Amino acid sequence: MPVLSVERVSVTYRSKRGAVAALADVSVDVPSGEIVVALGASGCGKSTLLNVMAGFLKPTTGAVTVGGLPVTGPGTDRAVVFQDDALMPWLSAQDNVAFGLQMRGMGQAERRDAAREMLAQVGLEAFAGHAIHEMSGGMRQRVGLARALAVKPDFLLMDEPLGALDELTRERMQMLVLNLWQRSGKGIFLITHSIEEALFLATRLVLLSPRPGRIVQRYETGFARRFLAGEPVRAIKADPAFVAMREELSNAILAHEEEALAHVG
């Protein structure tokens, strides 16, 4: 199984107001079958990192490879789920899910069946013909997820896919992501602001710190696998080990923030 590797990547944005070092010497591996979660405060370069992995953005230095081969642009081996869904609002839910299949020239009947099946996997089989504007934020995110999975990518890149959802919907979506991950065995890279979400979803967790964006801590966590083994969500999130780690992460983020501020001051 392939690995998506970010190797010593730096990104500097140049604008009229000068250069911004968004990422400095970041290396991270996303192997198949792992969920790597990037956690960090706003502006620490998480989206920049994902855009480099997706091939939307060329790193200033360093490289991204899949199975050892360099990434030169976007591709269906790395499907992306966006924070603001980025669906095609003139297409039905089903046609949105089938979009990637249409791009490769799959026949209409065949891709309709495939899209229906993906919609069923995210629990939206009854909404195939619905227009996007008739759906809630949570449903749209599930359509986005189904659209990404429909092209059978090796990797799934998700930029704060659950950021705009309410607490309950968000937890349900987290469980859905874990169940889909278990079924597909893909490598997932997921960005979040939420410490709890990071801990619950990750098998590996990287903590980013801003100015310049860099990885300051790496953790291996086992809560996602415990959930898939059958332990209830509530029990996991109330587990003293979970709570302790949440505290540790909060403190780490605060400490790095203070350090960064001291640096600037």
Added chain:
Amino acid sequence: MSADRGRSNALATLASLGAILALWWGVTASGLIAPLFLPGPSEVLLRLVDLARHGFVGASLLQHMAASLARVGLAMLFAVITAIPVGMAMGLYPRINAAIDPLIEFYRPVPPLAYLPLMVIWFGIGELTKILLIYLAIFAPLAIATASGVRRVDPGRIRAAQSLGANRDQIAWLVIFPSALPDILTGLRIALGVGWSTLVAAELVAATRGLGFMVQSASQMLVTDVVLAGIFVIALIALAIELVLRWVERRFAGWASAG
């Protein structure tokens, strides 16, 4: 909007139309204004029926309408085929925009009737001149609306399509074009309004058939009721075009206003 408010809005429209009609009827029936200057509503209505039956200046009302509509229709067809791709290219490639935008902005603010004489010298007084004139009037707003619609496309949508394997052409016609369609249709609606009024004006100058020609001839013969009837038909057709295009907008770009 509530049904209640919709109803009271319709009432306001009816009231103002009714007031105008009553005023019109009042000043003509009382003999305050001579029929030569302003014929009454019933005379105009009768004249309209007569126009439909017997025609005026050598053609029936339907033939005058058909002549005008055919000119607008052809011009619109050519404009849609050319202005939308040109606008797409302008929106997608800044260099193409830099080359074409000054040309469009140069001729767009000039009233079509100002360059009509030039076109008559170049292309004669036949159909070509009239269709070209209206084509030019439609082309500019349509190309500009298309280009600005293309520029407003959410870049996230393009990235999504790229990561789903779309190539350049697929992104242009399956992502950017539908994204810009609401702006394109609004542009077309405005352009056709401009085009219709340009056409009628053009027929005042050089034509043997058409609604503008009919009104012009009638005014020279001082047949005021035909002038008024012609103006009503021109206005009604403009309204019909507007309503059809609004329907097209709702049908094909309804998602944009549905939030």
